Each structure stands twice: as structure tokens, then as C-alpha cells.
Amino acid sequence: MKELPVPTASLHVFICMNDREEDNPPSCGRRFTLTQFKQLKQWVREHHPDVRITRTFCLGHCTDKGIVVLLQPMQKYFIVDNLEEVKTLITHG
Numbered sequence: 001m002k003e004l005p006v007p008t009a010s011l012h013v014f015i016c017m018n019d020r021e022e023d024n025p026p027s028c029g030r031r032f033t034l035t036q037f038k039q040l041k042q043w044v045r046e047h048h049p050d051v052r053i054t055r056t057f058c059l060g061h062c063t064d065k066g067i068v069v070l071l072q073p074m075q076k077y078f079i080v081d082n083l084e085e086v087k088t089l090i091t092h093g
């Protein structure tokens with residue numbers, strides 16, 4: 001086992017893309033597609049190269065109200081409606 005250094009990104013954004021077949025409890029993956037994720041990564045590369053974006057499974061706040069997003073290192077959870085709101089979070093925190 002070898003410990004790794006802490007990544008140097010100023011902000012690390014985890015986006016829940018978990019997709020349960022039964023959607024019970026509701027899962028975020030049906031509201032945020034892989035195409036949107038790729039668009040977001042491209043936008044981040046162009047506008048915020050110091051930010052990391054990671055798609056993830058359930059973040060423990062399952063809801064039918066939107067997509068769950070975690071900002072690190074602040075440890076802040078948000079529910080967003082769409083791609084544009086993720087961009088707003090990245091820009092304004």
C-alpha cells in the first residue's frame with residue numbers, strides 16, 4: 001500500500017449519476033446524462049482548468065427534485081436542476 005498526495009485541484013465536483021432500474025428511491029442518473037457530463041467536462045477545461053469533475057454513484061441524498069452534487073473540499077451538498085446550475089456552482093461556489 002502506498003499513500004498518494006492530495007490532488008491540487010482548487011475545487012472537486014462530484015456529480016451523482018447513479019441510475020437505479022426501479023428508481024426507488026429516486027436516482028439522479030435519469031436527470032443528468034453522459035452527454036451532459038461530457039459537455040460539462042469540456043466547459044470546465046475551457047473556463048476552470050483548476051477544477052476537477054467526477055461522476056459518481058449515490059451520494060446519499062436521493063431525491064426526485066434534481067441531481068445531487070458534492071463540492072470538495074467544502075463538503076457542501078446541493079440539489080441542482082440542470083447543467084447550467086452546475087456551472088453556476090462552479091463559478092460562484
Ligand code: FES
Nearest residue numbers: 016028058059062
Ligand atoms: S441516487 Fe443520487 S444521491 Fe442517491
